Amino acid sequence: MRTLHLSGDVDEEDCAELTARIHRLAGEADAGPFVALELSRAVRLSEAAAHALIRLVLAGGERHPRVVLTGEWLSHPDLARHRSEPAGAPGEEASVLERQLQDLRASLLTRPLIAQAQGVLQERYALSASVSTFDLLRESSQRHNIKLRSLAAAFLSAPRPPGEVPLWFPGRKRAPVPALDFARQMERSRVPRSALAEAALRAALRGTRSDWGLLQVVDPVIGLQLEADHEMPKELLDLLARVPEPDEQSMAARALEHGVRIDHVEDEDGSPFGEGLGRLLRKAGVGRAHCAPLLSPAGARTGVITVFAPVGRDRLSETESKALDLIAAQTGAWLDWHRRTVVMDALEFLHRRARTLAVPLAT
Numbered sequence: 001m002r003t004l005h006l007s008g009d010v011d012e013e014d015c016a017e018l019t020a021r022i023h024r025l026a027g028e029a030d031a032g033p034f035v036a037l038e039l040s041r042a043v044r045l046s047e048a049a050a051h052a053l054i055r056l057v058l059a060g061g062e063r064h065p066r067v068v069l070t071g072e073w074l075s076h077p078d079l080a081r082h083r084s085e086p087a088g089a090p091g092e093e094a095s096v097l098e099r100q101l102q103d104l105r106a107s108l109l110t111r112p113l114i115a116q117a118q119g120v121l122q123e124r125y126a127l128s129a130s131v132s133t134f135d136l137l138r139e140s141s142q143r144h145n146i147k148l149r150s151l152a153a154a155f156l157s158a159p160r161p162p163g164e165v166p167l168w169f170p171g172r173k174r175a176p177v178p179a180l181d182f183a184r185q186m187e188r189s190r191v192p193r194s195a196l197a198e199a200a201l202r203a204a205l206r207g208t209r210s211d212w213g214l215l216q217v218v219d220p221v222i223g224l225q226l227e228a229d230h231e232m233p234k235e236l237l238d239l240l241a242r243v244p245e246p247d248e249q250s251m252a253a254r255a256l257e258h259g260v261r262i263d264h265v266e267d268e269d270g271s272p273f274g275e276g277l278g279r280l281l282r283k284a285g286v287g288r289a290h291c292a293p294l295l296s297p298a299g300a301r302t303g304v305i306t307v308f309a310p311v312g313r314d315r316l317s318e319t320e321s322k323a324l325d326l327i328a329a330q331t332g333a334w335l336d337w338h339r340r341t342v343v344m345d346a347l348e349f350l351h352r353r354a355r356t357l358a359v360p361l362a363t
Contacts, residue, residue: 004035012048019052022067035067067111110149113221117152124160125354136353144346145192150219151350154343157220161351168351169344178333181326182207186334193217193338197228200331201305205230207323208290208316210307212236216252217294217303217335224252224304233284236277236308251277251291252304259299261292261325266311287311292328296336303335 118133141148161168182203197215214229255262294303
């Protein structure tokens with residue numbers, strides 16, 4: 001894999017030169033299937049440059065090199081100005097661009113992870129260049145209803161298969177689907193993790209009379225990752241789910257670390273959120289928040305569910321508190337079961353398929 005480093009102000013003309021350099025690197029004999037574009041945190045993209053970069057990433061395929069993005073960048077000041085323009089003005093285009101940039105930022109975590117999993121697959125099973133490791137990962141992902149990013153993370157974090165055995169996890173015991181009082185229809189195998197997360201979040205919002213919320217799961221490689229959200233103010237969602245482990249995320253991190261629910265009420269002294277997030281909560285009109293860790297029956301940390309209610313809403317009753325704790329406990333048990341059952345099934349399938357395509361060793 002070849003790597004290009006990008007920093008400073010970038011306009012459309014710079015992107016045209018960058019695209020030409022990427023094509024030249026991709027054409028080298030030992031370049032590999034990807035070109036990594038490392039974005040310095042100080043990079044500032046103009047609107048035209050951002051569009052050009054988006055097109056470059058989305059165009060990856062047979063005729064164009066696939067670009068892996070790493071790092072972060074800051075928005076150009078012009079973008080911030082366009083966002084304040086009224087509907088029907090060029091601000092509408094800026095809004096579309098902003099959503100595209102959010103997707104692009106999300107790919108900063110996803111694409112390198114998948115590329116790394118492809119490289120490990122290629123090396124571990126001695127696959128020939130004609131075998132598409134991406135297709136192998138995608139086949140297992142689709143068959144088992146697992147996001148490609150989640151499968152790649154599980155593949156990279158799992159212990160190496162022992163020797164030349166046909167099974168990756170020999171002797172593994174399969175457990176039944178845990179009970180889900182809030183979503184009986186999901187007590188079956190191969191339910192997408194995102195669907196369960198959305199059902200759990202909806203139940204938590206109803207059970208606590210809350211208006212906004214999000215559910216994060218523990219990724220074995222990246223850490224806490226957003227899996228579902230409902231009506232979250234954009235500023236809060238960016239702070240809680242987009243930036244890895246900031247000080248303002250201390251409430252979720254602390255709840256997960258100590259394995260206990262943390263409650264915040266605006267009229268109480270102090271805030272477990274941290275000062276930066278506390279200001280945003282007040283600005284968004286949040287009066288109370290509840291952050292419940294998602295734990296397996298054995299205490300394994302699988303995620304966090306956080307719900308918010310506006311100022312003026314009554315505190316949780318004892319019944320509502322117990323309802324949130326029950327939803328969190330059952331969701332944590334399901335996520336742990338999913339990791340130990342469905343994800344491992346997907347890894348077993350990937351192992352078997354890759355072994356059948358491995359290049360035989362010369363005798």
